[in-house]
Amino acid sequence: xxxxxxxxQDPKFNTQESTLSRMRVSLRAEAMPERLxxxxxxxxxxxxxxxxDAPRLRDALGGPKQCPKILIKRDDLTGLALGGNxxxxxxxxxxxxxxxxxxxxVTTGAVQSNHARMTAxxxxxxxxxxxxxxxxxxxxxxxQGNLLLDRLLGATVHYIPPPKDPALATNEEEEAKVAEVVxxxxxxxxxxxxxxxxxxxxxxxxxxxxxxxxxxxxxxAQNERPRRxxxxxxxxxxxxxxxxxxxxxxxxxxxxxxxVSGGEPWKRERVLRIGNEAxxxxxxxxxVTEDDLFTNQEHIGQGYGMATPECIEAIGLVARCEGILLxxxxxxxxMACLIQHARAGELDPSSTVVFLHTGGAPxxxxxxxxxxxxxxx
Numbered sequence: 001x002x003x004x005x006x007x008x009q010d011p012k013f014n015t016q017e018s019t020l021s022r023m024r025v026s027l028r029a030e031a032m033p034e035r036l037x038x039x040x041x042x043x044x045x046x047x048x049x050x051x052x053d054a055p056r057l058r059d060a061l062g063g064p065k066q067c068p069k070i071l072i073k074r075d076d077l078t079g080l081a082l083g084g085n086x087x088x089x090x091x092x093x094x095x096x097x098x099x100x101x102x103x104x105x106v107t108t109g110a111v112q113s114n115h116a117r118m119t120a121x122x123x124x125x126x127x128x129x130x131x132x133x134x135x136x137x138x139x140x141x142x143x144q145g146n147l148l149l150d151r152l153l154g155a156t157v158h159y160i161p162p163p164k165d166p167a168l169a170t171n172e173e174e175e176a177k178v179a180e181v182v183x184x185x186x187x188x189x190x191x192x193x194x195x196x197x198x199x200x201x202x203x204x205x206x207x208x209x210x211x212x213x214x215x216x217x218x219x220x221a222q223n224e225r226p227r228r229x230x231x232x233x234x235x236x237x238x239x240x241x242x243x244x245x246x247x248x249x250x251x252x253x254x255x256x257x258x259x260v261s262g263g264e265p266w267k268r269e270r271v272l273r274i275g276n277e278a279x280x281x282x283x284x285x286x287x288v289t290e291d292d293l294f295t296n297q298e299h300i301g302q303g304y305g306m307a308t309p310e311c312i313e314a315i316g317l318v319a320r321c322e323g324i325l326l327x328x329x330x331x332x333x334x335m336a337c338l339i340q341h342a343r344a345g346e347l348d349p350s351s352t353v354v355f356l357h358t359g360g361a362p363x364x365x366x367x368x369x370x371x372x373x374x375x376x377x
Contacts, residue, residue: 035282036206040095044122045087046079051218051354056321062349067342069352071224072324073215076331076359081121081149084114084359085238088207089199090122096203097128102193104129106181108174110162110305111136112329112363115198115235117146120153129190130155133177135162145366198235200270205278208241209248215354216249224352225252230338231356232330233257233295234304236267238358240275243293248279248286253354257295258334261304268293299333307370310336315364315371327360328367 054070061067078087097105105123109116109132116132123130132150136159141147150157158181163171178194185192195201219226229246233239242255268290275288301308311332318324318335326332338355341347 042095050074061342071354073356076357086118089204092206097193103191106131107195108133112146120155200235200237202274202277204237205241209245212245226352226354228254229354232334236271240271244275258337259295325361327363
């Protein structure tokens with residue numbers, strides 16, 4: 001992976017890294033906000049989010065002799081409608097919508113979409129209307145979890161069936177429904193602004209460009225040089241921002257995505273497209289290449305939104321050890337990967353890793369049946 005040579009070349013962390021090198025990384029991270037200064041931004045998130053140690057989780061995974069130090073970046077605490085990583089992207093997306101004099105935002109996702117819930121909340125905060133096109137198995141899905149919050153936030157919801165093949169690059173029914181909703185809104189004098197699924201657009205990438213600078217500032221303050229950053233990878237907008245930001249700043253860690261759904265080939269294309277367009281818009285000379293991207297495909301299970309035994313275990317373990325709630329769709333699959341690597345001895349126990357908690361706890365309430373058997377967690 002280009003841009004992450006310290007992690008790839010040396011299995012043990014290089015403790016002799018020069019002070020000059022550390023200063024260079026710090027200065028580039030500090031300069032990142034200046035690159036985004038001219039980009040409209042609507043304040044939505046409570047920032048910076050905490051970065052803290054998870055010592056009891058480390059102990060549960062074998063302690064310092066087996067498991068590296070685990071730092072958790074709490075982007076579940078961004079504050080907007082129960083928090084999550086989408087708040088960072090939406091600060092730029094909603095600002096762009098307002099800049100274009102939009103009156104309503106339209107976005108898509110699954111019926112328990114965290115992105116849809118947070119987009120609805122962001123629209124409320126900005127005084128905009130919101131219409132959601134959500135995939136569901138029925139026209140009358142159970143009103144719980146994120147969907148309940150969508151309703152409380154006043155969103156107009158349109159249901160469509162899920163794609164027959166989730167690995168396909170496009171969902172024709174979704175595209176057709178969004179076009180229909182947009183046309184109807186315009187016929188009523190509204191000015192719709194369409195946000196892609198997951199907020200995965202060049203402007204949305206800005207969220208984790210600034211997020212990378214924030215993380216690097218916290219790591220510097222704690223004198224930490226982690227080897228790897230684990231995160232759940234879905235629509236890939238977060239991956240685009242993390243990868244571009246990491247490469248531009250010259251971070252010490254490997255950006256390690258854990259896929260929660262299929263469609264890898266075309267999702268990689270999306271990262272390259274939106275990541276490099278974001279770099280152009282932010283006047284950053286760095287570009288994302290194929291060699292910069294890695295997404296572990298081993299924890300998808302039977303598909304998007306379908307919990308694996310390992311992710312159910314991860315939810316229970318992290319809850320009992322740290323009092324932190326993961327969700328069965330995204331974060332628990334990423335944590336299951338970290339747990340597997342620690343138990344298998346694949347990580348240097350003298351090193352540090354970061355786990356990016358991207359939120360999603362409201363979805364727990366829509367998957368209560370997964371936890372009826374206490375022995376599973």
